[in-house]
Amino acid sequence: MKVIYIGTKDQLAEAFIERMNKEGNEVYFLSDVPFPGKVADVLKHRYYKSSLEGGRFEGVLRSIAPDCVVYAGRGYMGCADTDALEADIALLAKTLRVLAGQEGVRLILLSSVSVYGDAAVHADEQSAVMPTDETGICYMREEQLVEIYRQQQGIDAAILRASWLYAEKAQEGLHDFLSEAFARVGEGGEGATLSDALLYPLHVADLVDAVKRVMDYGRQPVYNVTGCFELSRQRLYELVSGQLGVELRISWSEAEKQQSVDSSLIKKELEWTDFRKLEDLFLRGEITYEKKREKAKIGKTNRKAGSVVRRTLENIVVFAAFGALYVLCSSHSLFSQIDWMTIYVILISLFMGIRQSSFAVVLASAAYLTKQDLSILEMTNFYSYAGSVLEIMQYVFFGLSVSYVTDILREELRDLRRELSLLGQEHEELKKINEENVLIKNEYEERLLDSKSGFPKLYNTVSRLMVLQPDRIFMEIIQVIAEMVHTDTVAVYRVNGDNPYLRLINALNERSTEGGKTWNITAFARIRDALENGELYQGDIWNGEPAVVLPIIYQERCVAAIMIRELPYSSQSLYYVNLLKTLSLLLRESVGRALDYEELSREERYIEGTDILKPDAFCRNVLLAKEKAQKHMAEYCVMEIVYTGDFGECYKELASKLRTTDYFGAGQDGKIYVLLNNTGTQDIEYLKERLTSDRVEVRLTTAFDEMDDAKG
Numbered sequence: 001m002k003v004i005y006i007g008t009k010d011q012l013a014e015a016f017i018e019r020m021n022k023e024g025n026e027v028y029f030l031s032d033v034p035f036p037g038k039v040a041d042v043l044k045h046r047y048y049k050s051s052l053e054g055g056r057f058e059g060v061l062r063s064i065a066p067d068c069v070v071y072a073g074r075g076y077m078g079c080a081d082t083d084a085l086e087a088d089i090a091l092l093a094k095t096l097r098v099l100a101g102q103e104g105v106r107l108i109l110l111s112s113v114s115v116y117g118d119a120a121v122h123a124d125e126q127s128a129v130m131p132t133d134e135t136g137i138c139y140m141r142e143e144q145l146v147e148i149y150r151q152q153q154g155i156d157a158a159i160l161r162a163s164w165l166y167a168e169k170a171q172e173g174l175h176d177f178l179s180e181a182f183a184r185v186g187e188g189g190e191g192a193t194l195s196d197a198l199l200y201p202l203h204v205a206d207l208v209d210a211v212k213r214v215m216d217y218g219r220q221p222v223y224n225v226t227g228c229f230e231l232s233r234q235r236l237y238e239l240v241s242g243q244l245g246v247e248l249r250i251s252w253s254e255a256e257k258q259q260s261v262d263s264s265l266i267k268k269e270l271e272w273t274d275f276r277k278l279e280d281l282f283l284r285g286e287i288t289y290e291k292k293r294e295k296a297k298i299g300k301t302n303r304k305a306g307s308v309v310r311r312t313l314e315n316i317v318v319f320a321a322f323g324a325l326y327v328l329c330s331s332h333s334l335f336s337q338i339d340w341m342t343i344y345v346i347l348i349s350l351f352m353g354i355r356q357s358s359f360a361v362v363l364a365s366a367a368y369l370t371k372q373d374l375s376i377l378e379m380t381n382f383y384s385y386a387g388s389v390l391e392i393m394q395y396v397f398f399g400l401s402v403s404y405v406t407d408i409l410r411e412e413l414r415d416l417r418r419e420l421s422l423l424g425q426e427h428e429e430l431k432k433i434n435e436e437n438v439l440i441k442n443e444y445e446e447r448l449l450d451s452k453s454g455f456p457k458l459y460n461t462v463s464r465l466m467v468l469q470p471d472r473i474f475m476e477i478i479q480v481i482a483e484m485v486h487t488d489t490v491a492v493y494r495v496n497g498d499n500p501y502l503r504l505i506n507a508l509n510e511r512s513t514e515g516g517k518t519w520n521i522t523a524f525a526r527i528r529d530a531l532e533n534g535e536l537y538q539g540d541i542w543n544g545e546p547a548v549v550l551p552i553i554y555q556e557r558c559v560a561a562i563m564i565r566e567l568p569y570s571s572q573s574l575y576y577v578n579l580l581k582t583l584s585l586l587l588r589e590s591v592g593r594a595l596d597y598e599e600l601s602r603e604e605r606y607i608e609g610t611d612i613l614k615p616d617a618f619c620r621n622v623l624l625a626k627e628k629a630q631k632h633m634a635e636y637c638v639m640e641i642v643y644t645g646d647f648g649e650c651y652k653e654l655a656s657k658l659r660t661t662d663y664f665g666a667g668q669d670g671k672i673y674v675l676l677n678n679t680g681t682q683d684i685e686y687l688k689e690r691l692t693s694d695r696v697e698v699r700l701t702t703a704f705d706e707m708d709d710a711k712g
Contacts, residue, residue, distance in 0.1 A: 001025045003215075004064060006050055006095060007072035009033040010174075011167035012204045016070065017045045019208050028064055030057075032074065050091060057091075061098040068215050071095060072110045073142075077165055077176045085138040092142055100153035107157040108211055109146050111139045113226065113261045115161060124262040125222045150221070158214050162207055163200045163226040163261060166278060170289045177201075178278075182289045185240045185248060196234045196252045200227040200261070205436075206274035213270040217573060224263040229277040239282040244289070271575045275440045315348060315356045319363045326367060341368055345395050349402035357403035364399075365392045465590045468597040471624055473590055474505050475633060477562065481583070482508060485576050487547075489565035493519055495531065495551075495558045496660050502561060503661050504678050506633045512565050514546075517678050519563075531558045536581055541566075550580055553588050554595055562587075610651050611664060612672065618665025621675055622704045635680035638704050639687075641672045642697040667703065674698075 003025050007013050013029065020027045021044055029035075030050040048060050061069075073088030092109075099105050114136035116123040131137045143159055150157050166178040172186075173179075177199070202225065210225045234252050241248040266272045281287050322344035329335035341364040348360035368391055464476040474492045481490050491512040493502035502519040513519070521528050527549050530537035534553045539545030547567035552560040598605070605617040613621065625636035641650065650672055651664055663675040676684070681700060688698055 001068065002028070002064060002066045004028045004030060004061070004066045004069045005072065006030045006069065006091065007076060008074040009035055010077045011169065012072065012077055012165065012207065015167075015204045016208045016211065019205075019212065021045070023212075028066070030060070057094055058098045061095065062102075065102070066105060068106045068108065069095060069099065070108045070110065070211060070215075075175075076110055077174070082134050082138070085135065089138060089141055089145070092145060096145060096149045096153075096155070099155050100149055105156065106215065107146065107155060108214060109142060109157065109159045110207075110211075111143055111159050111161045112136065113161050113163050113224065115140045115143065116261065122260055122262060123224075125220070125224055125265055147221075158218050158220065159222045160207075160210060160214060161222065161224050161261070162210075163202045165204055165207060166201050167204045168281065168286050168288060170287065172289075172291045178287075179289075181236055181240050182244070184250075185237055185246060186244055193251045193253055194233060194237075196232055196254060198230050198232055198260070199236065200230055201278045202227040202274060203276035203278075206276055210266060210270075210272050213266070213272050217270055218266075219569075220265060220269065223266040224261050225266060225272075226261045226263045227274050227278075229274075229279070230260075231278055235279070239279065243282065243287065269570050269573060271573065275436075311352055311356055312359070315352060315359060316363075318348065319344060319360065319367075323367050326371070330371070342394060342398060345399045346402055349399050350406055352403075354400065354403040354407055357399040361395045361399040364395045368392065368395075465586060466593075467590070468594050469620075469624070470591055470594045470598070471505070471621070473587070473594060474560065475624070475628055475631075477583075477587060478506055478508055478633065481562065481564065481580075484579060484583070485564065485571040486568055487564060487566060487571065488512075491563045491565070493561045493563060494661055495561055497557075500528070503659055504634075505560070505661060506628060508633065512563070514563075531561055534558060536577070536584060538577070547572075548580060550584050550587075552584070552591050554592050559591065559595070607666060612651055613663060613665035615666050615668045618663065618667070618673065618675070619704070621663050621665065625675060625677060626704075634678045635683075637676050637679055637681050637684060638701050639674045639676060639684065639698045640701040640703070641674060642699065669703075673701065673703075 003020050005013055005016055005020075005027065007029075008031050013031070014035070017027050017029060027045040029045045029047050031047070032049060032051050034047045050057065052060065071092055073085070073091065075084045075088060096107075099107055112135065113123070114133060115129045115131050116127060117130040117132040117136060129140050129143070131140050146155075146157050146159060149155050164177045166176060170176070170179040170182050172183060178201075206227070207225060210223070214223060237248055237250060278287075322340050325335075326340040329338065329340070345357065345360050345364050349357040352360075369388065372388060464480060465473055467473060467476075478490045478492060482488055488508050489512040491507035492505040494505050495502055500520055500522045502521060504513060504517045504519070507513050521531075524545060527537050527539070527545070530549060531551045534551050536551070537549040539547055539549065541547055546563045546565050548564040550562040550564070551558045552562065605613060607614060622636075622638060625634070628634045629636055641654070654664075654674070658674065658676075661677045663677075665673050665675065667673055676687070679687075684698075684700065
């Protein structure tokens, strides 16, 4: 995916570009100021100037042909310069003109909660926009501009209104609220009076995560993105003063209104939440503050020239020392045998590089020739001056070869140190990623344990499904799914081999079914294939298909299907799909256990040689049918079969005439009964006529109406 970030060089841009690169996106950074070289090597993005005049900026956008544009502007992290904000509006207008002519491009505008102003005590995405300061007014104008292009040009755009942004590094001269807090506390703040308002700080990495989720799955025009951890301004200044080690001399007044912005929409729809808590970062010492330093205005060329002069003077001093030894020891019988000039050349070659080594060769050669009362011009042939030429060649060989080898070794050492430094940086990055993952894991665990929908609800869900009666599992699963995915159109059908007609077991209401007690899936070939393969199916609701069909597998075949007729948009995200898949695995285990138990306990539940339930087992099934009727999930009735023959012969004669969801059973009075699931008393006339034609008499009975749970 090609992603363009239009903003400025700040920590938000750095976090965004780094996140996009890690996920394999092609990132373009449009700004007036590029990142420094080292940061660019890490981020690996393409940089273009955003202040190109005329149509050059628009030409850059068209040539990139992005899939998504994230617009932040130069003053997003907090800018007091109104002119810069005005320039951002003009730049946004240029961007919108280009996007209006391109299809399939998504725009994400980073706005601010300051557009709500001070009027809204509790603001959400539907609240009125009433800014009270220049910053809020500028962001409101940007949003209005986007809305105009959305309605008139049909561009795909989303607006993120974020709360106070911060990063671990605060710096003097920046205008984000954390840097300004450090600056104000550093100045002492004596005599100042501030209102102790509540802040909802948001880390730049958490905002980047919200942008990524909106980029991939967001479909709402506006999202509020605020921090979950509130922090009072007074507490913030206390933390800052504690880190700076200065006394805080600010008086506090109570805020007139404690404004809070609701960000539940992005949390419910996209499962976004923030994990970094500003107070915890202070307590762990991860917040730093940098002050501006006055740098000496020395050009790079002057520094380099000064270094060359210094090394040349050092070379001359060493030459003077060895030249003195060379002259003084020339008359000594032992020390005159030492080649002082060669030693001098080798020392310079070892420690000062090839340039100073060449200069040392010239000095040593001049000293040697002077000692021999010779000059270069007098050496007209090799044979007459062979000794002198070889001596000079010795200086050249030792000087250049030793210095060359030394420079190679130094270069290899520099490469090794550079690699070690990169490994250290990579280690620190991995360490930071690990710390963030541990932080997120701990936060998830804490919220899961404390949440009302955490472990207690999970335990309750599992306990409701871990029973040894398949029909009860099917009854409970309807309510569980309805609670989890927020719908009231759930039904369970029994699958009978290759038969395309699925029999209804339970349903929340009439809207949950396909219009009757059976469902012919012949017209839904893809649903049938999904059930045969045991895969969750997401239907095309525009073509009349159910929203979701969830198979229940037992012994490599589908024995039942859960149909969700309608699903709210907020429950169609990846989170809920994964939740349903996990629930499918849980159902596969629980239904399999229940069916295995029924098979193993068959002798205890059925009359020998038949599929007729014994009185106690039949009573339990009637009680369950009665419970489903009380919950308006399915109707039922119990029919008495007037038959004078053997129970087994009676079952063989009637089994083919009844449905797979019906149960035969014996009563305590020695009579045989049949439990008709999903059949009310008003629907039994047809059954009576069909059985009467086969010379079998049936009649409605009320023998089980007074039966209660205790008796069952």
